[in-house]
Amino acid sequence: MKASMRSLMICICIVLHVVSPCHAKDGAVEARNGMVVCVSPAAADVGVAILKKGGTAVDATVAVALAMAVTYPPAGNIGGGGFMLVYLGGNEKPIVFEYRETAPKAVNRESFVNEKSPHTHKAVGVPGTVRGMELAHKKFGKLPWKDVVMPAVKLAEEGFPLTDSMARSLNGMLKATKENAEFQRCFGKADGSPWKVGDILVQKDLGKTLRAIAVEGPNAFYTGLLAELLEKEMKTGGGFITKDDLAGYKANERVPIHGSYRGHDVYGASPPSSGGTCLVQMLNIMENFDVKKHERYSPETIHLMAEASRRAFCDRARWLGDPDFTKIPDHLATKEYAKKLAQGIDLKHATKSESLADDIPLGKDGDSTTHFSIIDSKGMAVSNTYTLENSYGSRVVVKGAGYLLNNEMFDFNWKPGVTTRTGGIGTKPNEIAPGKRMLSSQSPTIIAKDGKPLLITGSPGSRTIINTVFGIVVSVVDYGMDVQSAVDAPRMHHQWFPDEIRFEGVKEYPDLVKKLKEMGHKVEYSKQGDGHSIWIDPKTGTYRGAADKRIDGKAAGY
Numbered sequence: 001m002k003a004s005m006r007s008l009m010i011c012i013c014i015v016l017h018v019v020s021p022c023h024a025k026d027g028a029v030e031a032r033n034g035m036v037v038c039v040s041p042a043a044a045d046v047g048v049a050i051l052k053k054g055g056t057a058v059d060a061t062v063a064v065a066l067a068m069a070v071t072y073p074p075a076g077n078i079g080g081g082g083f084m085l086v087y088l089g090g091n092e093k094p095i096v097f098e099y100r101e102t103a104p105k106a107v108n109r110e111s112f113v114n115e116k117s118p119h120t121h122k123a124v125g126v127p128g129t130v131r132g133m134e135l136a137h138k139k140f141g142k143l144p145w146k147d148v149v150m151p152a153v154k155l156a157e158e159g160f161p162l163t164d165s166m167a168r169s170l171n172g173m174l175k176a177t178k179e180n181a182e183f184q185r186c187f188g189k190a191d192g193s194p195w196k197v198g199d200i201l202v203q204k205d206l207g208k209t210l211r212a213i214a215v216e217g218p219n220a221f222y223t224g225l226l227a228e229l230l231e232k233e234m235k236t237g238g239g240f241i242t243k244d245d246l247a248g249y250k251a252n253e254r255v256p257i258h259g260s261y262r263g264h265d266v267y268g269a270s271p272p273s274s275g276g277t278c279l280v281q282m283l284n285i286m287e288n289f290d291v292k293k294h295e296r297y298s299p300e301t302i303h304l305m306a307e308a309s310r311r312a313f314c315d316r317a318r319w320l321g322d323p324d325f326t327k328i329p330d331h332l333a334t335k336e337y338a339k340k341l342a343q344g345i346d347l348k349h350a351t352k353s354e355s356l357a358d359d360i361p362l363g364k365d366g367d368s369t370t371h372f373s374i375i376d377s378k379g380m381a382v383s384n385t386y387t388l389e390n391s392y393g394s395r396v397v398v399k400g401a402g403y404l405l406n407n408e409m410f411d412f413n414w415k416p417g418v419t420t421r422t423g424g425i426g427t428k429p430n431e432i433a434p435g436k437r438m439l440s441s442q443s444p445t446i447i448a449k450d451g452k453p454l455l456i457t458g459s460p461g462s463r464t465i466i467n468t469v470f471g472i473v474v475s476v477v478d479y480g481m482d483v484q485s486a487v488d489a490p491r492m493h494h495q496w497f498p499d500e501i502r503f504e505g506v507k508e509y510p511d512l513v514k515k516l517k518e519m520g521h522k523v524e525y526s527k528q529g530d531g532h533s534i535w536i537d538p539k540t541g542t543y544r545g546a547a548d549k550r551i552d553g554k555a556a557g558y
């Protein structure tokens with residue numbers, strides 16, 4: 001290359017570095033002014049466009065959440081619910097916008113004892129997403145509501161190109177729902193052939209629904225024509241939800257769980273999610289040990305993490321549920337309690353899960369969510385996890401409205417009294433009651449240092465969510481791993497019952513697995529989570545977005 005050409009290239013690179021995102025050495029995307037990281041590339045672009053227009057991180061969150069209701073139907077939704085954690089930094093109080101689904105009025109604690117399929121109208125909880133977005137937008141939005149909803153309308157009406165993983169996911173679900181005419185009509189390809197990468201998915205009915213929400217506001221969903229359509233769908237399919245349930249739905253502002261970990265602040269989702277409480281309890285237990293003495297994937301560290309999880313998950317079953325219905329003790333996330341639990345850990349041998357719960361009788365036995373992280377130019381950070389419960393939820397599409405409904409009722413302890421060694425939980429705090437919110441594991445999390453956000457993270461994956469977040473936090477805080485490596489690193493999970501460690505890295509770490517087995521752990525392979533995260537460099541303020549490529553994903557910044 002000629003010298004003049006080389007200088008020109010260098011100049012272009014410098015300019016690009018200043019005004020646009022670039023890839024850091026570790027594969028994360030770097031940007032200075034705003035960052036959106038989520039599973040859907042099209043939705044990530046929507047979020048960045050909103051930030052560029054001067055929208056806040058909450059404006060971008062609403063836009064991304066509604067866009068993903070179009071571009072990521074396995075979990076993006078308006079027919080489900082979730083948790084949004086907002087951190088403003090300095091002395092401002094962080095807030096959780098909780099928009100978890102509720103049990104319809106017509107159910108009781110026994111309503112699901114004999115239910116066999118999670119894919120029915122009965123399984124649907126009263127959706128919370130639209131009210132949740134409205135509540136957060138009223139408090140922290142700057143752009144008009146319509147402006148943040150319209151990008152989703154456009155994606156639905158004009159269509160968007162399917163990624164390879166989205167095409168494969170739809171093809172799989174279309175095969176599994178042959179009898180479901182509305183699903184086939186809304187998500188099938190016109191000529192009946194399988195979807196391919198780059199095909200355009202248009203969703204006309206969903207476009208109309210979102211347009212009504214954009215123009216008339218959220219009431220269109222809860223009290224307007226859309227409420228009529230949902231009630232009609234429920235009546236046709238034998239579900240429980242009525243217009244009255246919808247009209248009565250409220251999202252809540254809640255105080256986040258706040259803990260600390262080795263000099264960092266930890267903020268997480270409060271009940272009705274178990275995420276924040278369990279995560280802080282697990283980190284508090286870890287603080288009693290000098291984990292850095294051992295490598296990240298040493299038997300010592302993985303053993304400790306498993307033992308901390310085992311204890312937190314046992315307490316989850318024992319105590320946690322909707323705080324408006326059940327009294328949750330104050331000690332769970334305290335340092336003193338964690339110290340007591342830590343003293344019970346044998347450093348060389350696995351504890352038997354059964355030994356932790358004499359008070360919970362054990363009987364015989366007879367996912368999908370998505371997380372995204374956003375930060376704006378002023379440092380407002382949002383960690384949002386929302387869900388339909390299973391992939392594509394109940395698989396019920398509201399006729400004429402084009403959106404999928406959740407099957408969140410199965411997050412309740414639907415078999416009262418039946419707690420099993422395979423993971424069924426039947427304890428009282430999370431039994432079904434009309435109007436009650438089912439216990440969640442969603443764990444939108446923000447780690448802060450000196451009043452500034454350092455890490456925004458979270459994941460899907462049912463109960464494994466908590467351990468995915470736990471692993472990322474330990475990797476970043478204890479081991480100083482860069483955010484992309486922390487997201488990519490193998491994950492482990494222990495949830496009390498089944499009494500086993502699930503581990504992504506069984507092939508890469510055969511000696512570790514051998515050692516864990518010698519300590520008395522059962523170890524199984526399992527793929528886990530989808531933790532789209534952002535790390536904020538405390539020295540330079542640069543944002544580093546790490547998309548998790550286990551499914552799909554994009555970090556988009558500017």
Ligand code: GLU
Binds near residue numbers: 370388389390439465
């Ligand atoms: N519904 C689950 C919860 O709220 C999440 C489901 C999943 O991520 O697979 O805990």
